[in-house]
Amino acid sequence: MQFIVTKRLLPIIPDGLCVEHVLPEPDGITIFVRPQYSSVPCPCCHAPSSRVHSRYERRLADLPWQGRPVILRLQARRFLCREAGCPKRTFAERLPGIVHPSARRSERLVDIQRHIALALGGEAGGRLVQRLAMPVSADTLLRLATMAPRVDAPAPRVLGVDEWAWRKGHRYGTILVDLERGDVVDLLPDRDASSFAAWLRAHPGVEVIVRDRADVYADGARQGAARAVHVADRWHLLRNLGDAVCAAVGAHHAAVRRAATSCASAGAPPVTLAPAKPSARDMRKAATHAPRHARYAEARRLADAGATVSAIARSCALDRKTVRAWLRDGGPGTWARPPSGGGILAPYLEHLEYRWAEGQRNATALWREIGGRGFTGGRSTVRAWATSRRRTSPDTLNARPSKADTWKPPSIRGVARLLQADRKALAEADRMFVDTLLAGIPALSDVRDLAHRFAALVRKQGTGTLNDWLAATAGTSLEGFASGLRKDLAAVQAALETPWSTGPVEGRINRLKTIKRTMYGRAGFELLRSRTLHAA
Structure with a gap:
């Protein structure tokens, strides 16, 4: 279904175009537009012309409308140039600010896609623009990021310079940072004095150069900016x-070792045994018994204060016989099970205890020993026994001083x-x-x-x-x-x-490394340079 939509009702159309009608479709919106100017300048001689030679249609992708892709079907025109000295007889009208010649996407759509590419890269950016109804391939996004126009900025007055690694220990580049504004000025693909000097000659106005003490940047700075003040980095x-x-x-070295040995032997602390760490089962058991112990403490307090057994029973919500038993026994008792006979390990406990006393602490070795004596159980059974054995009695044979007590x-x-x-x-x-x-x-x-x-x-x-x-x-x-x-x-x-240092430069190098990692080390220099310069 077609219907008429005026520019007043459809403000998303770029300036300079008139809406003729809109065609909603299941997979997007098509908007038919035409230029509103009656005359345009010739791109060769710049003389205005209003004589139309012919018309043709251009299909342009534009910004989405309410989450749906938009296609502009533009009725473009060719004009005749009447200037006698102009080599062009006909020319296609230009639409600056709307679309570049021969392009198939509007300038504002390309600008949004370029910003997404600079922030996210190719694959991640491609997934995002697909969800935003601005579909384009990952390769196109990378091409847009690589071709992003440079931001014109004045030459820095205080320049920080340092190296960054393409491949650590093999290949390095150079990063240049404006220390007054905190922005990356440029990246150089190598770490050569000649490249740095050439950059300085192409960007006059640098008054202070903050660098490390390596000869490469010192020589390059002297060649390219002889009058600049050099500042060595304090961290270096x-x-x-x-x-x-x-x-x-x-x-x-020998005297240092002797002093260290002397101090280590003189200050060696006595060996202390760290208390066994309670198991999760013991902690759950203690949490279960905690309310009973709290009620016993309250009953004990009331009894010491002279309260009768009946009063204590009412106050603690207990039976009187329970109160008498707790006060008689001096505690609430436990729900511990009677000791078992050892289960499947019972016939082998004597051998296990004997070997444990001899110093054997390896559960697997113990399992193999009793396996030769007829034990058919699993290794985990012996390991559980050994773990319980360690908790019930500290191991004095393998005691180690704690790290806090050692030097x-x-x-x-x-x-x-x-x-x-x-x-x-x-x-x-x-x-x-x-x-x-x-x-x-x-x-x-x-x-x-x-x-x-x-x-x-x-x-x-x-x-x-x-x-x-x-x-x-x-x-x-x-x-x-x-x-x-x-x-x-x-x-x-x-x-x-002076207050200058390369600290901000190191921060920008960390950002560069992050950008480099997001592209899995596959980015070329121009793409990495463009994304670094446009990083927020």
Whole structure:
């Protein structure tokens, strides 16, 4: 059935089109439209023309209407160009803002599908647009995401740069972040100084470059933005310090092991047996008996207060004989079953107890032993007996001290962390180990003091200067680390004086990894770059 719908009643039609009629169908809605302009400019000479050469029909997919797909059947026109110098004699009218030439989807539909593709990717986006009555293939969505137009933004003033892994340990790319706005500016497909320098030359205006201390980005920044201020990342400075302290500790490996062994033997706690953990059955049994014990406690309280047996019985809703029995026996009693004869295990209990006393705790081994003596039951029966046996009596043969009471000697890197940590924050055993270590290796005392001073400078909590600290490292194990800092002294000094760091860059790298994982590692660089740049 066809019916007339005016533009006033159908406001979903793009501007510039007139509705002629609407044809509802079971699988969608078809809307017949025509352009409302009488003249259009020639795409070659831009002269307006109103002389129609011919007409033809275009079928365009548009935004859905109330959950139903919409097809626009557009009566398009070809015009004659009357300009004598124009090489075109006829031309198809353009509909800017409505549909691109030769396209079969309206611009606004393509825009919605592109945003879905950028957010979800191909397969997930394809499932969503199908439910939203805007069906399109996953490949088309990926193509739309890859071809998404770049957002024009001014060149960043403060640029953060770091690497990200295509394949960890094999291939890396570069991410560039505007630290003032917090947005990803661009991705580079490699980790080369020349690529970074070329990008900087193409985007003049960068005044501050925040980077790690790797030579790649330092060289690229000097080549592409010679006047920019370099800022070394503070986290990388502290990491480099930790590596230097670790190397200093490793040079005294034997002495460190001796100190650790001494502390471990001196501080070894006595072996204590942890109480057996109640089973689920025991916990259910205790919950069942809890109300009876509560009523006994109330009866005991009333009896101690001088109440008669009848009064107690009325107050606790018990029989008088029950009250007398509870008060006489000193408890409510239990509903425990009489001990069984052992069931199918009865003929073999003596052997099991004997082997248990000898130290055999493996239920499977016990099951095999009594199987040779004629036992026909399953392994689970012996395992249940062994479990019950462990609960009824603590196992003194296999006792182990609890983790809270043991002190494990740290690794070389662990020792380095203890030396860099605040003494007040260390456990008592760790403090004793550090004191023993420093007493045996005086050179590490200087390393610890210098490490604390440098960390305070990086965290802007120190009172000295970087130059004072560098001078103090002479003749110590940190002299090599200080020599490396001198090669990049301006960037390190800027790190101590400015608030910039690559922390926001690391956050954007985590987002990039998430996007990369959603595409199962199959995305090409352009698609990954487009989705990362348009990520919310």
